[in-house]
Amino acid sequence: MAKASSPQVTPQDSKDKSNKASVAIEVKPLMGNEAIARGVWEAGVRVASAYPGTPSTEILENVAHYPEQDIEAEWATNEKVALDVAIGASFAGERAFAAMKHVGLNVASDALMSMTYIGVNGGLVIVVCDDPGIHSSQNEQDTRLFARLAMVPVLEPSDAQEALDFIKHGYEISEQFDTPVIVRSTTRLSHTRSLVRIGERISQPTKGFVDNIAKNVMIPSHARISHPRLIEREQKLGDYFNTSELNRWEPGKTEYGIITCGISYSYVKEVAEDASVLKLGASYPLAEDLISKFCESVDRVIVIEELEPVIEETVRKLGFKVEGKSLFSREGEFSPSVVRSGLAQAGLLPASESTPGLAPQPLARPPVLCSGCPHTSAYMALRSIDARVAGDIGCYTLAAIEPLKAIHTCVAMGSSIGNAVGMYKTGNETRPIVATIGDSTFIHGGIPPLIDAVYNQANITVLLLDNHTTAMTGGQDHAGTGKNLRGKKTERVDFESLIKAIGVKWVRKADSYNLGNFYKCLQDATRYKGVSVIISDRPCVLDPVKIKGKAFEVRAESCVGCQSCMNLGCPAISWSGELHDGHNKVKISALDCMGCSLCAQTCPSDAIHLPSET
């Protein structure tokens, strides 16, 4: 995706200049995340902040395509900082926005739980993208449960058009009811492109900072006054949603009625077009009167919602007989097939007859570390010293699986260092303890645990895998890259100085492309008593620019088919079709090889060279 090339160019006029005069009725194909960004801009938001996380990343990338004079768009160091920045902008009287993935809300939740007591000055909307089916996450928690805990309203769009509309609607609710508002997306909505009617930006008059200590300073005496206000607000919001256009009753056959929300609505319409449907655009607090009326109008009530039975439980609480999770799973992503088979199980639709056709055994094609990835050799070296490795979140988590198999734990952003400290403190571990963490993850959540490790005198090694980008989410800048979200130059965190300032006495930079040296360095670091830090200083081969060196070649006559090079898991290496004593020889794809030379370094029979070497 093109990054903030020119802040003056907005998506709507970058392609179709002729239509500029009539943008109010223009229709464009937008991805869910693009539509959210458009909604943020149209709603007159002044400050938007986020930390990248699939499937939410493209939201802020797209906000940054709108003019700088309209909206501040920035990468925060983590989700809590992102929300704090947005809260600050709200305090200052402007509309504010934060985006994050579902687990990002865990990080930001401390601020959210207080902010819900405080309420807003300028409107505040938080987009949280859930990941049913766990396409690219560590769990599939349901944000609606979090919202219930925080007593914050949740809006759930079902397509890109609603994504745009609900963002704008969210700001009205936020300001009318004095509450932060969560708009919940899911992977499928965020990454589906459909036609959207776009509008113009409506600038909001600034309210300025409103001095009100009782409202803005959450101390016990103030919180005690706020809490009953919160309960009252929840009631009012429920009443509001009873008649709000966000919830839609689509009449149909009365034998059964379906209550649904979000992307599941599209699956329902796909397979049961004639059914009575209550589509809830607001899934917390629920429009109880509306739901009751709907339930009374049909003979049988079915709730179709991804993940947790939030709506189902409320319907049951209201005294209606309801079916939901008995037919539709609490886990995974829904699809038209899932909805159809659930309704068939309920006897409401004919079971789809499966006609056995050609169904080949699918090829396992898991994601792998790229050819030339600077992480690969770091984990090769870690295996060689037989370390106990606490991993973290990033591309390098892929080193946990075949063939590297060099990571033993992975919990949450920044957990590796704290986990390593705990392993050391038990005194049980005989192997060297190493925490591995990427640059962006280190900035996100690795600094406090490193201070903890020094303070509590742990004997661990931290391997900081600095590849100069947030690679996992597609190469976003961060505080350690020297560039901001709009691609402009800014201060860059100096990791070495930072780590020394924390009190680490043993810090060394090492180049992971030199396997021998890296191994030696790792040996030295793990033999040091105390906290040692190695900064692996090699840029990602894909972002921000593709680094392609000369491709290496296999000399077939020298290759003995030992496949040591295959231990790298490099996607550029595969079997050549030739055999040596029955063993498959290898070849290197010149197109895919980045020229990192690691395979040449590992080859015991010296069969891998650059073409120029004779």
Added chain:
Amino acid sequence: MTTAAIKPLKKAQKQTQKVQRPRNVLIVGVGGQGVIMVSKVLATLCQKQGFEVKQSEVHGMAKRGGAVFSHVRFGETVYSPTIPEGEADVLLALEWAEGMRWMPYLRQQSGTFIADTQHIVPPFACRNRTRGAQSGYVSETIETVMSHVDNSFAMDAMGIAEQLGVVKAANTVLLGALSTALDFDPEAWKSVISMFVPEKTIETNIRAFDAGRDWALGFDRESELRNLTDTHSLQQEGLAEVKVDRSIVEITEEWCKSCDICVKFCPERCLVLNDKLIVEMAEPERCTGCRMCEWLCPDFAIAVRTPDQISQ
């Protein structure tokens, strides 16, 4: 707040006439191949033809060589962004094994299967290192697929693009073939393709599109199948039969001086230094008999006996 306002919407909003069902095109391949770009071209074309379009993909792992897919649905009204299993009218595969993966999504009988015959073999498919090991790549041949799927097209898009001298336009060749499965005017295709490719390459891409389209129009499945059956027996003979049996690593403990070389270099990591710092075979079931330890031991402490030697 009164509940009087709670009423169902008017029936008039509903379409009285049953609209035609949407058309479903599933485009699949491997990260980096251009699946998303191909589906964007199709989605834009459908939109320009006045259809409602939904295009759905999952990002995140695409760059790391994983499987990539994109659902494109178009029609008067499109609800679900994803295509139900068994309901793809067209399955367009940019890579052979990915085409096999998504085969159950193809509509039985009437569905059209168009696949590039190129193989992108992932490192995972080459994990078995024993003697005579076969790649774990899908075993379905062009012949199998063509005899099972009525409307199937197996094309060497890269080869066609190479012949034209426009290697980078292989995906446009595939679009040309796809155009024969959908009812859009070829000129409409070309104008949309022109929007997506660099201006300098418009002309070559148009040629690539025409070549792909002509290839698909001239494709005769029956005669193609006959050709494949003729050549098949020859290919079978080329495969050498190799007996797969366990090798044995013999270690002369007295000669081992704990240098650790064999442990570090074993591609399967099946050797360890034991408590006495003598090398030991820890995971014999992983040993592939590659002889690396034997060759690298400076003290001739290791001998590998292959199955043939054992039987003698």
